[in-house]
Amino acid sequence: MSDSHPKDSPPPSKKQNSAGRRSFIVGGALLGVGAIGYGLISRHGTQGSVNPAALIHAASDGTPRVGGTLVVGEYQEPTVFDPNHQYSWETYRVDRHIYESLVGEDLSRPSSDGPPPLIPALAESWQVSDDATTFTFKLRRGVKFHDGAQFDAHAVEFNVRRFHDKSFEYYDVKANAFMKAVYGDLKSFDVVDDYTVRYVFNKPFRDFPRMLPQGNYVSGIFSPEALKTWGQDGLAEHASGTGPFKLVTRVHGEKTELARHEQYWGPRPYLDKIVFRPIIDDSTRLAALQAGEIDILTRTPADAVQPLSSNGYAVPEGTGAGLLYLGWNFKNKFAQDVRVRQAIIQSIDREGLAKTLFKGHAIASYNILNPGNTAYDPAQKDFAYDPDAARRLLSEAGFKDGDISFTIATDEANQPSIEWIQRDLAKVGINVKILSQEWLTYTSNLPHLSDDIALASMEWGFVTPLWLRIVYQGYVVARGGKDLLGPELAASIDVASVEPDEARAIPLWKSANGLLQKQAGVVPLLSFTRYFSTSPKVRGFNVPAQNWYDLSHVWLST
Incomplete structure (x- = not known):
């Protein structure tokens, strides 16, 4: 098996990553290449101490400020905040801050760097067999869900059984249909110990780790207690994940409000709150940005790019994954x-x-x-x-x-x-x-x-x-x-x-x-190529080569 976890040493060369002595392969990019910011990834080693937030803000103007509410103007109404029922980018741009997967993506990298490297999230490290059928994850300890429940291998097992095991008390047909594209060929899932889980597929599935943090077929981990309490359809309205922000309220057609999760296991977010407002009409969404009612505008109208750029707004250039x-x-x-x-x-x-x-x-x-x-x-x-x-x-x-x-x-x-x-x-x-x-x-x-x-x-x-x-x-x-x-x-x-x-x-x-x-x-x-716009007070916002972003290290200047 080959494994992947951070190490403070240069990434292996392409020659070293060839067949026979390869690093963990992820979605078309070798994980060892370009994982700066979360520690460098290689075949051997231990977790480094690089703080991703520090790297992101090193180039920002001014000193990061704690506090404030960021408002995002979305161009679509989100679907549901249930990781196994949801679809659409505008939904995942919200709920990826609530739920986390075993593996994450380094979304601090600009789109010019190519696909974001995979990084540890709820799994501190993982191994993949040479035939890419078996994936073993070592889970992070000391993590709690927003409802206070403990995250461990049994929580992951509950999540997987929900959409994969028809004999499970909490099996859900709808979740199975949504997740089949990723887990349809899953042969077995095993709890090795309280903080180790193993997935075995019938056929090689090299892209499995890359699929874990993707929007659609979302493998975000929810609290089993939340589903037991609120039911299959109630989970979306009472979302409980492990992410840096937790759901406060969802008013359909009006807003979704998130608040900082004070017990988050990772770097503490700067923002107190994030509010996502669905504003379907382009001109109305643009006017809201110019009036200071929103801070980030999704899907910038083409006619507005030049005027916004000339008036102090950022309209970063780059191509995403879509x-x-x-x-x-x-x-x-x-x-x-x-x-x-x-x-x-x-x-x-x-x-x-x-x-x-x-x-x-x-x-x-x-x-x-x-x-x-x-x-x-x-x-x-x-x-x-x-x-x-x-x-x-x-x-x-x-x-x-x-x-x-x-x-x-x-x-x-x-x-x-x-x-x-x-x-x-x-x-x-x-x-x-x-x-x-x-x-x-x-x-x-x-x-x-x-x-x-x-x-x-x-x-x-x-x-x-x-x-x-x-x-x-x-x-x-x-x-x-x-x-x-x-x-x-x-x-x-x-x-x-x-x-x-x-x-x-x-x-x-x-x-x-x-x-x-x-x-x-x-x-x-x-x-x-010009998808997002931000007000002059937004700092630390990055547009990666992906369909979503990370707001956990964004801050607002005064």
Whole structure:
């Protein structure tokens, strides 16, 4: 086995991390590379004493100030604060401060550094077998949940059994459905001792540690006592984790308020409170920032980037792990023809969308493996913008202008992008209707798309190439496209998924991605480059190459 825990020594070289003498591999990046700030990670050693908060604030202006309330303006209403029931980035941006996983991510690193290194969280160290099927975690001692209950191996066991063990008194079908993408191949879970747990998978699962701190399929650990007290659905309203902040109140449509957890095991947060306010309308959210009603604005309107930057607000540049894309509904008769799918992609001016609608504060995407993904290759593209070629394909498929008509479903935030696509497709004789709904309604309807809907928008992405398998399962197989896209693609994804060696896995993922692109199996659109804005008084806020952030070391100047 190889293990991972901090050590005050330089990280091993790439040569040392090759097969046969490898550090613990994480989601497309060797854990030994670039783990500065939480101690350096290597194959051997003990935990160092580097304080992450000190590193973050060393470059901040002024002295960190304790106290105050930070207000975040979210562009969507969060779903639920239950780690096994929730989805959406705006939800995870809240509840990752309430719940913690065994493994965390160093979100103090800027997006230019690439995927955030994995770091110890509720596990102080971990080991992975050479075949990447067995993962053993040494748990942190002296940690308590917000409700005062003790964190230990038995608490982790309760969490796992909730979504994995059908014989368990507190087994939950909904949690099982949400967590299956990560734990569907789990063979066994064992409590080795009070502070050691072991997961064994039927097949190699190299990306398992990287999946632990991800939004969606969240492996945040909740207090078993909270679930016993409040029930499966009540946990979300009475969230109890081990994180640096605890839930005070949730008023749907208005706010979520968190308060500092004074007994937190890690560095003490500077802020007294964090308030998350869902403000769906872009102009209203922007006005709230300019009026001083919020301190951080999510999803900055493209027109506002320059004015904000010129008036003392920070609008940091960088690409995260996500992108905006369209998934097919293969029940739609037009989506079943590969020539139509290819023609639709060729008809969309993605460069124009990024440069015009988003004022150059986004980059066109030709690849579902997003820029923050470790298997991303900018040279790997699907189809260039070519309306003439699109018309020829449609003609070969037997379609004339006006023959093809369908609906694109979207959430309200992405409606302007879909209107752009509607105009582009009209230029090649395709008629598009738009179904736009607020986020929670939209996502609740996604599993039940009617046959007239050919495409549906989504904004998502992971730093690990396992993202390709998630896309395939969720937007191809689940929507009736497995046979249409062929067995070669399915087999290619299966092979890449179980390859335990990093150097061999990346080319396999790229090969599978090429097959998906050839089949036009998904429609990538763009990645945002100016996503967050902060008021001049916000200090220590960092935008990592991820879809979320860490507010536990942010502070407010006077």
